[in-house]
Amino acid sequence: MEEIREKATNVAGADIKVEEQQMGPPVGAPVSIEVAGEDYDQLAAISADIQNVIRDVPNLVDLKDDYDEGKPEIEILVDREKAALFWTSTGQIANTVRAAVNGIEASKYRVGEDEYNIRVRLSREQRKSIADLERVHITFMNRRGQLLSIPLTSVATIKLTEGIASIRRKDLKRVVTITANNEGRPSAEVLKDVKARLKEYRLPSGYTISFTGEDEEQKKAQDFLSNAFLIALLLVFLILVSEFNSLKIPVIIMASVALSLIGVLFGLLVMQSPFGIIMTGVGIISLAGIVVKNAIVLLDFVKQLRERGMNLNEALVEAGRVRLRPGILTAVTTASGLLPLATGIDFDWFNLKLVVGAESADFWRPLALAVIFGLSFSTFLTLVLVPTMYALLEEWQKSIGTKLRRVFRMQT
Helix, strand or coil: CHHHHHHCCCCCCCCCCCCCCCCCCCCCCCEEEEEEECCHHHHHHHHHHHHHHHCCCCCEEEEEECCCCCCEEEEEEECHHHHHHCCCCHHHHHHHHHHHHCCEEEEEEEECCEEEEEEECCCHHHCCCHHHHHCCEEEEECCCCCEEEEEHHHCEEEEEEECCCCCCEECCEEEEEEEEEECCCCHHHHHHHHHHHHCCCCCCCCCEEEECCHHHHHHHHHHHHHHHHHHHHHHHHHHHHHHHCCCHHHHHHHHHHHHHHHHHHHHHHHHCCCCCHHHHHHHHHHHHHHCHHHHHHHHHHHHHHHHCCCCHHHHHHHHHHHHHHHHHHHHHHHHHHHHHHHHCEEEECCCCEEEECCCCHHHHHHHHHHHHHHHHHHHHHHHHHHHHHHHHHHHHHHHHHHHHHHHHHHHC
């Protein structure tokens, strides 16, 4: 992409945009800044100033805005007082200029069933420049019934200006959008540097700056996935409470979810992979239903052993010994199955060859890393911390029960 960008820089008369292929739904530019206000010229000036402030941010490329300077246009300003002296109106003057430049439909020409409009206007040589318009005479019948022919310059001023080609609005305000891409560094880090540069930027009264594009979509995705994660935890907890008819065991089991989050963050840190809002978030939500399995089976087995007559410590040790092998095998097989996604290694069955660095690996890698490290970390700690927490809660429950019984005896 960088080579293409360098080679395409000097192509005159072309607006060339170099972008990476989107591997998911469109999320907008990595850096997107909307400047909103009323005066479009002021918005253009603010946009140019902001671009100068952030232009040298490391790894920021393709910086530009959508302000359209428009095309040159000829503006004819009618002097209403002079026009009134001739008993004419702005409409009559405008119609004369329109007929001279754009033409008027004088008649129609028929050939068989086809019909063509006959348009009359000045010849090309007489409508090339402002000087040509200055020589145009306005012939009209004024409101007094007089037929007059006067030069256009006697009732109007002609000048060359530059008009706005298009005006973009959002929430009833005029908006100029500044966009940029990132190259060689995560977009979140580049955007963080841009926000730091603009933190102290002073805007005129009535003008605002907002960050949209990829940043806005990530915030929406983060809110949605956070709610989905909380709902998933709530559903798991309700099912466990109804199954075990107790609050103690579900609380301990849900602790394994927190252990999986530690594993996810540790894995991303070790692999130096950024926290992807969407794919890492989906991986964390899936872990909420996966990692509780080992804790459920372990504590259910402990409960069965205690019903058979074992004391607490013996039941915990026996359950840990029995569940060690299947727990590790489950984690290893799951992690092994996700290794192709995490490493980008695949097998091309059509050409019968091994592929390293698959195109979709960057998209799926955060999800695979989240599940692999989260499940592995929680499986290891579940065999240690979950029995420990269970034993502590049992001791605290007995201690609190003993104290309560003593209080009741003293009162009676």
